[in-house]
Each structure stands twice: as C-alpha cells, then as structure tokens.
Amino acid sequence: MSAIEVVEPATAEVMAEVPRGDADDVDAAVARAKEAFGEWRAVTPEDRSALMHALADAVDERREELATLEARNAGKPIGDARGEIGMVVETFRYYAAAPQRLLGDTIPVAGGVDMTFREPLGVVGMIVPWNFPLTIACWKVAPALAAGNTIVLKPAALTPLTALELEKIAVQAGLAEGVLNVVAGPGSVCGQRLVEHPDVAKVAFTGSTEVGRGIAAAAAQTIKRVTLELGGKSANVVFADADLEAAAVAAPGAVFGNAGQDCCARSRILVERSALDQFMGHLEGAVKGMSVGDPLADETEMGPLISADQLETVGSYLDDEAPVAFRGSAPDGPGFWFAPTVLCPVSNDDRQAREEIFGPIASVIPFEGEEEAIAIANDTPYGLSGSVWTRDGAKALRAARAIETGVMSINSNTSVRVSTPFGGFKQSGVGRELGPHALDHYTEVKNVYYATEGS
Numbered sequence: 001m002s003a004i005e006v007v008e009p010a011t012a013e014v015m016a017e018v019p020r021g022d023a024d025d026v027d028a029a030v031a032r033a034k035e036a037f038g039e040w041r042a043v044t045p046e047d048r049s050a051l052m053h054a055l056a057d058a059v060d061e062r063r064e065e066l067a068t069l070e071a072r073n074a075g076k077p078i079g080d081a082r083g084e085i086g087m088v089v090e091t092f093r094y095y096a097a098a099p100q101r102l103l104g105d106t107i108p109v110a111g112g113v114d115m116t117f118r119e120p121l122g123v124v125g126m127i128v129p130w131n132f133p134l135t136i137a138c139w140k141v142a143p144a145l146a147a148g149n150t151i152v153l154k155p156a157a158l159t160p161l162t163a164l165e166l167e168k169i170a171v172q173a174g175l176a177e178g179v180l181n182v183v184a185g186p187g188s189v190c191g192q193r194l195v196e197h198p199d200v201a202k203v204a205f206t207g208s209t210e211v212g213r214g215i216a217a218a219a220a221q222t223i224k225r226v227t228l229e230l231g232g233k234s235a236n237v238v239f240a241d242a243d244l245e246a247a248a249v250a251a252p253g254a255v256f257g258n259a260g261q262d263c264c265a266r267s268r269i270l271v272e273r274s275a276l277d278q279f280m281g282h283l284e285g286a287v288k289g290m291s292v293g294d295p296l297a298d299e300t301e302m303g304p305l306i307s308a309d310q311l312e313t314v315g316s317y318l319d320d321e322a323p324v325a326f327r328g329s330a331p332d333g334p335g336f337w338f339a340p341t342v343l344c345p346v347s348n349d350d351r352q353a354r355e356e357i358f359g360p361i362a363s364v365i366p367f368e369g370e371e372e373a374i375a376i377a378n379d380t381p382y383g384l385s386g387s388v389w390t391r392d393g394a395k396a397l398r399a400a401r402a403i404e405t406g407v408m409s410i411n412s413n414t415s416v417r418v419s420t421p422f423g424g425f426k427q428s429g430v431g432r433e434l435g436p437h438a439l440d441h442y443t444e445v446k447n448v449y450y451a452t453e454g455s
C-alpha cells in the first residue's frame with residue numbers, strides 16, 4: 001500500500017507517513033460499519049450515553065497531545081488547537097445526553113394510537129476538510145453515534161492524523177470495533193466511493209462548494225441523505241454608531257483566525273463611510289500587532305497556510321491592482337507564510353470580494369446607510385455567517401434578520417457553539433450541525449399506527 005506523506009506547514013517538512021486508503025479500503029470499512037450497526041443501535045440509551053461520556057473522557061485525557069498534533073499538522077496556533085480539542089470533548093458530552101432524549105410524538109387519530117420514532121439511518125459516510133480537522137469531524141461523529149448510526153470517516157489527505165487517533169481512542173473507550181472507522185485517502189477516490197456506495201445511507205460533507213455540488217449530484221443516484229457545510233464570503237457590517245474600536249479590534253480575529261482558512265471568515269468588512277477613517281486607524285493597529293509565527297508558541301495568534309498550493313492560490317489575489325491598505329508581519333524562511341493583509345477600498349464586484357480566498361486577505365468595502373449595507377452583504381452566492389456592529393438595537397436586529405445567512409452575531413463575531421445550530425443559507429450548504437437540530441439529520445422519522453378498535 002502506498003503512503004500519504006503528511007507535511008508540517010510551519011516547516012514544509014514531512015512529519016508522518018500514513019497508509020493511503022483506496023476504494024477497496026472504503027468498501028472494507030463500510031462492510032465493518034454495516035456489520036456493527038445492528039449491535040450499536042441496540043445498545044440501551046443509558047449505555048450509549050455512558051460510552052459517549054467515556055469517549056469524551058478518553059479524548060480529554062489526551063487533550064494536550066491531540067492539540068499538539070493538530071497544531072503541527074494544520075499549522076494552527078496551539079492556543080486555538082487546545083480550544084478545538086476542548087470543543088471535541090464538549091461535543092461528545094453534549095450529545096451524550098441525546099440517546100435518552102430522542103423523543104417521538106403521539107398524534108391523535110381515529111381508531112387507534114399513532115406514534116413516531118427517530119430511527120438511525122445506518123452507515124453514515126463523513127468527508128471533512130483540513131482546516132479544523134478533528135473538530136469538524138466530531139460535529140458529525142457525536143450526533144451520528146448518539147442516534148445509533150455507525151460511521152466511516154474520511155479526513156482530508158493533508159490532515160489525517162487526529163482522525164486516525166480518534167479511531168483508536170474510540171475502541172479504547174469501549175465502542176465496539178467497526179462502529180467508528182477511519183480511511184485516510186484522496187477525496188476523488190475514497191470520498192467518491194463513499195458517496196457512491198449503496199450501503200452508505202447518508203453523506204455528511206464539509207468542504208468547498210465546488211466539491212459539495214459534485215457530491216450532491218453523485219448522491220442523487222442512490223437518493224442518499226446529504227448534509228453539506230460549504231464555503232462562505234461573510235460580511236462583517238460596521239455601522240458608524242458602533243463601538244468602532246471594539247469592532248476594529250475584533251475584526252482581525254474574525255478574518256485572520258486560522259490564517260483566514262475558516263469557512264466563517266468575515267472576509268468582507270463593510271464599513272459605513274462616515275466612520276471609515278476612524279475604523280481603519282484602529283484596525284491598522286490591531287493587524288500590525290498580531291503575533292504571526294511558530295504554531296507551538298503560546299503567544300502565536302496566526303500560523304502559516306496549510307500548503308504550498310494554498311500559498312500560491314492566496315498570493316494570486318494580491319495582484320498589482322489590489323488596493324493594499326496595510327499588512328501585518330510573517331516569518332521568512334521555510335513554511336507557507338503569508339502576512340495578514342487588508343485591502344481598502346474594495347468594490348463588492350472585485351474578485352477579492354466575490355471569491356472565497358481562504359487565506360488572510362480582508363476586503364474593506366465602504367457603504368452609505370442600512371439599505372446599501374444589507375444589499376452588499378447579500379450580493380454573494382454564499383450565506384454562512386456574519387456580524388453586525390451598532391449601538392442601535394432595532395437596526396441590529398433588522399440587519400441580522402435581513403442578511404441571508406445561517407449564523408449571525410451582533411456586536412460579536414461568534415459563529416459556533418456546541419449547543420446552537422450552525423450551517424449555511426444559499427450555496428453555503430444544506431442542513432445544520434451542532435445544537436439540537438443536528439440530530440434531525442442523523443435520524444429518520446418513522447410513523448407507526450396501532451389499531452385499537454378493529455383494523
């Protein structure tokens with residue numbers, strides 16, 4: 001079997017080699033998951049809940065080791081990686097409460113009793129990206145397990161290490177072999193096979209809109225259930241009556257976090273023209289003050305990009321015409337480094353404002369008034385997240401409701417919490433992860449009618 005060479009983005013050196021899975025490996029994993037399904041769905045709610053707590057404990061015990069592995073493999077700051085592994089633990093704990101709460105309805109009908117059940121789907125295929133490798137995987141794994149499904153998870157070929165560890169941890173925590181299977185390999189081979197496989201009931205995908213479109217089309221052949229968490233080009237709307245300093249100081253984290261490789265990146269910063277100079281003054285200080293460097297150093301706020309290819313793609317947006325307002329710093333030497341960059345003024349028709357750059361480039365777009373702000377925010381095929389900054393509460397709520405996006409925050413850039421739903425409008429996706437809503441996407445509703453007065 002050939003190997004995947006896993007590269008450390010901060011050094012451009014190979015840090016590990018893992019077996020490269022192929023379609024036969026996917027078939028074998030699906031067969032194991034299918035075999036394990038009957039037993040897993042029959043585990044009592046109490047025991048399934050206890051096993052999910054055991055899994056949370058087992059990840060928690062290895063929190064620092066997993067965080068370090070993720071920080072090295074994805075090039076993310078260790079502080080962020082610790083937070084992400086913490087979120088994995090929290091996600092398993094949150095859904096550990098679900099097996100006893102998968103409630104059905106009783107519906108009044110003539111002649112008998114009508115009731116509904118939430119049945120597991122069977123084998124769920126999961127395909128995840130490289131930017132938040134274990135965290136995004138577990139947003140899917142935890143609700144799927146809680147609902148009684150078994151799993152074949154395909155991590156991104158660039159970042160397979162923590163998912164492969166999770167497969168081992170699950171067995172150590174007491175889950176039966178075959179309940180959670182991981183196959184690392186190329187998307188066009190392993191991902192594709194999962195999507196086509198007749199024994200896979202559902203595919204849960206996070207990745208680019210382009211690949212997601214192909215997955216939706218291929219899944220249609222077997223009428224597979226599909227949830228898609230795709231790209232974004234989110235707007236951070238700053239009105240002149242906002243706390244401008246707070247908005248500006250928070251903005252770099254919302255677009256340069258994870259080196260801009262974040263589907264929720266607020267990469268379009270819409271600023272009311274009358275406040276532009278003041279906002280840009282605060283923003284410049286915040287961007288130039290960012291600590292960009294070694295992912296394993298505690299003070300680091302931004303690491304490198306994931307790969308040489310990504311570096312080239314992101315660099316292509318900084319052509320001669322790009323209106324660079326200011327840039328932060330980045331180390332020289334090996335590794336895929338790109339300094340945080342702010343462009344201003346950008347038109348919403350410019351390429352930098354239309355395409356998901358997935359790197360640390362922010363476009364500042366001036367606007368006049370509420371109506372124009374909402375029109376610009378909505379002038380994109382995407383609709384994942386966004387923010388509104390203003391001291392006018394009614395305007396904040398009007399804008400938050402009018403902007404076509406799945407996740408909004410007011411006077412904050414928060415996107416994701418374990419207990420609240422996350423997902424996209426428009427071409428940013430289908431379905432919701434996290435919170436109570438995710439369970440709907442890992443269960444089928446079954447209706448049973450029991451005749452009590454003859455048949």
Ligand code: NAD
Nearest residue numbers: 128129130155156187188191192207208211229230231263
């Ligand atoms: P990608 O679409 O290239 O790859 C995602 C996954 O799909 C990988 O595991 C890849 O191997 C697999 N894949 C690739 N081709 C495939 C195919 N033909 N069939 C099946 N699987 C295939 O995305 P990426 O570059 O890894 O991640 C970046 C993208 O992910 C960005 O667009 C970003 O916005 C998006 N993303 C979205 C969310 C969200 O929750 N909405 C979160 C993180 C990332």
